[in-house]
Amino acid sequence: MVNQLEIRNLHARIVDGETILNGVNLIVPKGQIHAIMGPNGAGKSTLGKIIAGDPSYEITKGDILMDGESILEMEADERARKGLFLAFQYPVEVPGVSNANFLRLALQAKQGGEVNMMEFYGKLQKALKTLEWDESILTRYLNDGFSGGEKKRNEIMHMMVLEPTYAIMDETDSGLDIDALKVVAKGVNAMRGPNFGALLITHYQRLLNYIVPDAVHVMIDGRIVTSGGPELALRLEEQGYDWVKELAATAS
Amino acid sequence: MELTSTLSRDLILQVSSKLGEPDWLRAKRLLAWETFARLPYPTPRTEEWKYTDITEVPFEELSLELPTGQPRAIPQAVQDRLAQAQLSGYAVFVGADLVHVELPEALREQGVILCSLHEAMARHPRLVEENLFRAVNWSDLVGTQQNRPENSKIPALNAALFTHGVFLYIPRNVEFSKPIGVFKYLEGGQLSASRTLIVGDVNSQAVYIEEYISPAKVAPSVNTSSTEIIVGDGAKVRHAHIQLLGQGFYHFHRQRAHLQRDAALNDLVVNMGASLSRAEVQSEMLGPGSSSEMLGLYFTTGLEHVDHYTLQHHVADHAYSDVLYKGAAKDQSRTVYAGLIKVEPGAQKTDAYQTNRNLLLSADARSDSVPQLEIGANDVKCSHGSSTAPVAPEELFYLMSRGLPRHMAQQILVKGHMTDVLTRIPIEPLRQYIESIIEEKVRV
Numbered sequence: 094m095v096n097q098l099e100i101r102n103l104h105a106r107i108v109d110g111e112t113i114l115n116g117v118n119l120i121v122p123k124g125q126i127h128a129i130m131g132p133n134g135a136g137k138s139t140l141g142k143i144i145a146g147d148p149s150y151e152i153t154k155g156d157i158l159m160d161g162e163s164i165l166e167m168e169a170d171e172r173a174r175k176g177l178f179l180a181f182q183y184p185v186e187v188p189g190v191s192n193a194n195f196l197r198l199a200l201q202a203k204q205g206g207e208v209n210m211m212e213f214y215g216k217l218q219k220a221l222k223t224l225e226w227d228e229s230i231l232t233r234y235l236n237d238g239f240s241g242g243e244k245k246r247n248e249i250m251h252m253m254v255l256e257p258t259y260a261i262m263d264e265t266d267s268g269l270d271i272d273a274l275k276v277v278a279k280g281v282n283a284m285r286g287p288n289f290g291a292l293l294i295t296h297y298q299r300l301l302n303y304i305v306p307d308a309v310h311v312m313i314d315g316r317i318v319t320s321g322g323p324e325l326a327l328r329l330e331e332q333g334y335d336w337v338k339e340l341a342a343t344a345s
Numbered sequence: 346m347e348l349t350s351t352l353s354r355d356l357i358l359q360v361s362s363k364l365g366e367p368d369w370l371r372a373k374r375l376l377a378w379e380t381f382a383r384l385p386y387p388t389p390r391t392e393e394w395k396y397t398d399i400t401e402v403p404f405e406e407l408s409l410e411l412p413t414g415q416p417r418a419i420p421q422a423v424q425d426r427l428a429q430a431q432l433s434g435y436a437v438f439v440g441a442d443l444v445h446v447e448l449p450e451a452l453r454e455q456g457v458i459l460c461s462l463h464e465a466m467a468r469h470p471r472l473v474e475e476n477l478f479r480a481v482n483w484s485d486l487v488g489t490q491q492n493r494p495e496n497s498k499i500p501a502l503n504a505a506l507f508t509h510g511v512f513l514y515i516p517r518n519v520e521f522s523k524p525i526g527v528f529k530y531l532e533g534g535q536l537s538a539s540r541t542l543i544v545g546d547v548n549s550q551a552v553y554i555e556e557y558i559s560p561a562k563v564a565p566s567v568n569t570s571s572t573e574i575i576v577g578d579g580a581k582v583r584h585a586h587i588q589l590l591g592q593g594f595y596h597f598h599r600q601r602a603h604l605q606r607d608a609a610l611n612d613l614v615v616n617m618g619a620s621l622s623r624a625e626v627q628s629e630m631l632g633p634g635s636s637s638e639m640l641g642l643y644f645t646t647g648l649e650h651v652d653h654y655t656l657q658h659h660v661a662d663h664a665y666s667d668v669l670y671k672g673a674a675k676d677q678s679r680t681v682y683a684g685l686i687k688v689e690p691g692a693q694k695t696d697a698y699q700t701n702r703n704l705l706l707s708a709d710a711r712s713d714s715v716p717q718l719e720i721g722a723n724d725v726k727c728s729h730g731s732s733t734a735p736v737a738p739e740e741l742f743y744l745m746s747r748g749l750p751r752h753m754a755q756q757i758l759v760k761g762h763m764t765d766v767l768t769r770i771p772i773e774p775l776r777q778y779i780e781s782i783i784e785e786k787v788r789v
């Protein structure tokens with residue numbers, strides 16, 4: 094078995110609409126954390142949502158393979174149960190279901206049976222402790238009235254409780270103050286290990302000081318244009334994207 | 346009871362005499378019958394029935410459901426409800442037979458009456474005669490702009506032919522907060538007609554839940570119910586009408602509350618069953634300082650059709666009313682809501698709100714919503730709003746991306762949509778029951 098999340102020559106568009114991804118190639122081996130950077134509108138969030146199975150996009154070419162198995166035909170819920178997780182750039186507010194109850198349902202769906210309440214409670218406690226958070230967040234309705242930062246932190250809490258094999262985090266650092274950023278990084282680092290792979294979408298090199306990536310990729314116009322180590326993020330911070338855009342122009 | 350089965354004046358006389366009714370009631374039944382016989386059925390050309398077509402409803406092809414007088418067991422479905430509902434007193438009807446009624450000693454000693462309407466007529470004739478047909482009779486819908494007479498057709502049928510009912514009386518200053526539950530188990534295949542009369546005397550307080558239950562699928566059946574609620578000066582009544590009839594049922598409910606000075610009604614209508622149902626729920630603010638909260642929940646699936654009409658009729662000044670109806674529609678089902686806030690010229694300082702929101706779970710589902718205001722006073726606060734929107738795809742995707750199968754994600758979104766109504770139901774077991782109905786309906 095190939096232990097990796099592979100995006101193979103992926104072309105995609107909005108259903109009956111504009112093309113957004115123009116041949117993305119990317120491999121995230123299990124055990125590694127990769128970062129994707131790129132200017133606004135490059136297609137980073139779209140890539141994340143497509144990997145997670147958002148039906149508002151259609152794949153016109155290419156494949157997505159999780160541990161060697163194509164997941165293109167699976168609906169979002171099935172992919173999640175297989176071990177995929179997307180921390181949303183804009184988590185949705187859902188009144189009527191408490192945060193904890195929702196997580197219990199999600200875990201139950203993943204395990205395919207009743208959740209042991211003691212075990213579940215233990216996971217919640219552990220996640221809350223790492224994220225330096227108190228229990229009151231559990232009884233509130235899912236994301237309902239959460240501040241921007243609370244929503245992001247909550248996404249990480251979900252990730253910690255659901256323990257995915259591959260996680261995509263879409264700008265989880267945006268809108269976080271420096272303390273919250275450190276805490277969220279702590280959460281992600283706590284997940285780090287041989288059975289966890291992650292793709293961090295970010296605009297800020299700052300995050301990568303706390304979560305040191307194994308590789309950094311730059312996306313422009315729906316394509317990965319260049320890749321490198323953590324030093325690539327520093328260069329982007331200093332020089333911006335113009336040089337990469339030129340690279341992209343000469344390549345195509 | 347062996348009676349002529351076709352609807353006729355004769356049948357009414359027979360029913361009335363079998364039930365041992367007093368002359369005044371027989372006379373009223375005959376008046377109602379004359380109205381019924383004279384009027385046409387509403388059609389989609391009738392403004393208030395624009396979106397609901399009842400031309401296929403077999404009102405006159407079914408036999409009238411009559412009391413059998415036979416002892417009958419409490420059906421399992423009702424036993425399950427009794428086990429869950431945490432009630433103080435309760436009554437169970439199977440068809441037109443009252444098979445069980447129970448009221449705690451403490452309430453009986455204080456003068457609370459819970460019995461069949463016909464028993465009440467015999468034992469408390471004055472109370473019944475004064476109040477029966479006081480709020481709901483065979484006359485027009487109150488408040489509609491062009492009182493079309495055909496609106497009275499079904500209420501007239503009910504008044505002429507009702508075969509059973511419930512009477513609840515709460516004496517002056519008596520209060521209880523644990524609900525009284527009345528369960529109507531209908532076997533189907535017939536025309537059922539029943540009435541409920543609730544009288545809350547001065548400064549009393551009561552909680553009453555009425556539930557309609559049947560097998561999941563029945564032969565074509567019609568149920569008509571009329572509920573009258575008299576809320577005396579300073580009295581409080583919490584009332585719920587829960588309809589969970591099976592496929593095959595056509596359900597028609599008309600309810601009207603009279604609210605006297607400083608009276609308060611908290612009303613809830615839940616329509617989650619029947620092939621077609623229509624509930625007309627009206628509150629008349631007759632006394633200054635009265636208030637009426639009117640909540641509604643509905644969820645249709647398959648080919649179901651549900652129609653609600655609400656009226657907030659402000660006759661007196663300084664009264665408050667608030668309608669909040671929320672529904673969801675799945676598959677090819679259809680929901681209709683029409684509501685009117687009517688403020689009479691003398692009703693200054695009225696505070697009246699009306700909101701209807703609908704969630705569509707499929708492209709073929711449809712909701713129509715018609716909110717209306719008719720304001721005759723100048724110093725009032727009134728607002729109304731309605732909306733109908735499909736489930737937001739990004740919400741569904743968010744929930745599914747955490748591993749929840751589509752139907753569970755939909756369940757959560759439907760409950761989320763209805764949350765602001767659900768949280769206003771303080772009777773915990775009832776709320777849980779309604780949530781379980783929603784969950785069940787999303788699943789199938």
Ligand SMILES: Nc1ncnc2c1ncn2[C@@H]1O[C@H](COP(=O)(O)OP(=O)(O)OP(=O)(O)O)[C@@H](O)[C@H]1O
Nearest residue numbers: 107113131132133134135136137138139140149182
């Ligand atoms: N559902 C959609 N409908 C319309 N346009 C879309 C949709 N999804 C993506 N797009 C467009 O596709 C392009 C890529 O969007 P995407 O959100 O993936 O960018 P991004 O790289 O995440 O940008 P940002 O850094 O601003 O978050 C943008 O031009 C965006 O407007």
Ligand SMILES: [Mg+2]
Nearest residue numbers: 137138139182
């Ligand atoms: Mg984005």
